[in-house]
Amino acid sequence: MILLNPVINRFAEYISSRIQKVGTIPISIWTKKYSNSIDTIKEYLFKNRAIALLQANIKSKSKFNPYMSRFRKGVAKIAQDLYLEKGLELPVTPVSIYGSNGLITPFKKISVNIGEHMTIGPYMDARNPVAEFTDALERRVAELLSVNEYGVRSKE
16 A cells, blocks of 8 residues: 555646635645645635545544444534634534445435534543543434434444
8 A cells, every 4th residue: 555655646736726626625635734724624614615525434433333433523623613613503414325335326325414514612621622522423413323214224
């Protein structure tokens, strides 16, 4: 994998430069160059634009659902920064997507469940608000994953 990193980085830069033209904010999960992306995300949010941040598939499994990866702290960090810098309680809407892994065909069933929005405000008095809010989001998405297409929570 180490030998492929230069190729992966070049490919990610190529794709990123192309998709930026339609208003996306590319974030490379292979490099640590997040600060420009985070600033752009904050600018979008101040302009009342919606942002969708998808969790990258990392090797560490979720403690709330064995089919999920642990959540990264980026969403919670952005929410905390906006809370501390501007007093803004950013609404974060947890969404679970089931069935999107593997090959997607026209006949494949994909379930999407959307939860009530959450804010970092209630976690600001915690010892580590970013970690607590990240865990709360991860737990909520795990709960949403266990809801079937009829809105009934499965018995797991």
